[in-house]
Amino acid sequence: MKSRYVRKIRDIQENMYASHNHALIELAGKNKKVISCYADFPPGEAGEVFQQKFPDRMIDVGIAEGHLITSAAGLADAGFIPFTHCHALFAVGRGYNQIRQNVAYDNRNVKIVFCNSGVIWGGIGPSHLVVEDFAALRAIPNLVILSPSDAVSSEKATLAAAEYVGPVILRLPSVGASYPTLYTTDLDFQIGKSIPLHDGNDVAILATGILVSDALRTSEELETEGIHARVLDIQTIKPLDEKAVLAAARRTGAVVTVEDASIIGGLGGAVAELLSENYPVPMRRVGVRDQFGESGTSDEIKKCYGLTSPFIKKAVWGVLKAKKKKAGAPKRKASGK
Amino acid sequence: MNREELVARLQAKAKKLRRESLFVMKEMGGGWLGGSFSSADFITALYFYRMKHDPQKPLWNDRDRLIISKGHACEVFYAALAEAGYIPRKDLKTYSHLGSRLQTHVDCRTPGIDCSGGSLGLGLSFAVGTALGAYISPDQTNLKADIRQQEARFRVYCVLGDGECNEGQVWEAAANAFHYRLDNLTAIVDSNKFQSTGPVQMKLNMLSLAEKFKAFGWEIKEIDGNNLYEVTDALDWAVAVKGRPQAIIAHTIKGKGFPSLENTNCHFLKITDELVKKGLEALGE
Secondary structure, eight states: OOOBBBBBSOOOOHHHHHHHHHHHHHHHHHTEEEEEEESSOOOHHHHHHHHHHOOGGEEEEOSSSSHHHHHHHHHTTOOOOOEEEHHHHHHHHHTTTHIIIIIIIIOOOOEEEEEEESTOOTTTTGGGGGGSSSHHHHHSOOOOOOOSHHHHHHHHHHHHHHHHHHHEEEOOSSOOOOEEEEOTOOOOOOOOOOOEEEESSSSEEEETTHHHHHHHHHHHHHHTTOOEEEEEEOEEEESSSSSHHHHHHHHHHEEEEEEEEEEESSSSHHHHHHHHHOOOEEEEEEEEEEEESSSSSHHHHHTTTOOOOOHHHHHHHHHHHHHHHHSSOOOOTTTTT | OOOOHHHHHHHHHHHHHHHHHHHHHHHHHHHHHHHHHHHHHHHIIIIIIOOOOOOTTTOOOSSSSESSSSSTTTHHHHHHHHHHSSSSSGGGGGGGTTTTOOOOSOTSSSOOOOOOOSSOOOOOHHHHHHHHHHHSSSTTTSSSSSSSOOOOSSSEEEEEGGGGGSSSSHHHHHHHHHHTOOOOOEEEEEEOOOEEEEEHHHOOOOOOOHHHHHHHTOOOEEEETHHHHHHHHHHHHHOOSSSSSSEEEOOOOTTTTTTTTTTTTTTSOOOOOOHHHHHHHHHHO
């Protein structure tokens, strides 16, 4: 059943990085252990407010992402709850061993905020556009990976991350852009629990991050074609909400995943792993097709990289066709008879 | 106790740790003997002379931290932890065996270890983070612009290898340590002149590590790291430095205490009964 927290009218766009920093301000006001760390990365307006209010709770380590993450583990040892901020690509790229060893393996209470993730923001070009982060992170044990889809869930995810005791990755999109707000401000965000946005039994569209909005819009358009899609916001990539994903597969028999990340090893990979072992159904993955990103406007990039409604619909028709074919296939006879 | 008595006591303890570390290494049949033996003297001085710590309370919030960044020379550290009382002596027999809390590089699952080692170059960053945290109280907010309280809650010691200083992140940490004026942080470089596959100068000539740390804004002291008079003096000096982190470049002999191995590349050796016997003889057992 569709979540009661989905806004009926989705007419505003808000910045997810700002709402994350607002959450940090709220947290730091109540919990003196919260510390915000940066690797010469812009804190944004809300981040600057945090700095004014809590000057001794903001640390910049310079352009040193590896040190950012390891030193955050040290701060956790000293009794704090650090949130680190840098480009997603450099966190996973230059900080991979550090995430794995200093945070995940040593089970440090560090929250690593992946800023400017994905290709859609275009931004500063391919050197900064990460597609491989979900794939690289999922295989690290003892790591929670959150991927909120709007400003409200970004705020709630931050609060949830602070309450959870252990390593957390919080993946955010472009820190400069605003995205459609999907949820009401009383959203009940729980780590590991997907949020149903649209009901339907023909196909399941499992989306994460800023493309959840596109998935929802696509499902509304599909209604006019008589296709009823179940849409889930997979706001936690790890641990995956296996119960909800399996239920969606069982109910619909056809699954499409949607993410601003590589189709290899991310949400699509996680869902394929689960379903292939437990309930194989036709699947299509919408995401970056094993390519690097590039400069451009978000609209241009979305179209060029197949991350828009038409592409989601194409994937839906694809799985529905495969589902129909599977349903129409003659049943195998028992051998020897 | 006068100085001579103190040093004599520490020398005896260091010898004991070298002996015990041989038995630890024997469990795996291989060990980082060179680096364990070169660091035994300052490790002894840290645990049994300088550091504020309580083996009964390994997670005491305000304990001095010892970060073993060169996490492979773990055998002598485990011997020190047993000697200090962090772990029962019988645990040393479990080293490297399945399920043991004594892993083959220092590991947080062992009481008394705060940062798992093995991946070189990371420990100093951890040390910087926790040293910085020592200057902030988690219980109150300092609303002044300056991040620091008056007194650090604890000191942090970080043991690095000289080869380890090839790793770039060591210098990210070094720059941050000075930038944040972490005078509660002392790095001790076990400068035993050999790294895994050869002499440090031949592998990657880092020139003078003392000059490098100095260039990064640290106060430095170069000592004979196997002379406990100099080691204890240096640790006393470090505590008195204000406003800058301290780097003690401990010039040591790889394999110190095992004459036939001294100054050879005894980085990692197969540990046989015969070698243990020879080592014990050399150590005067």
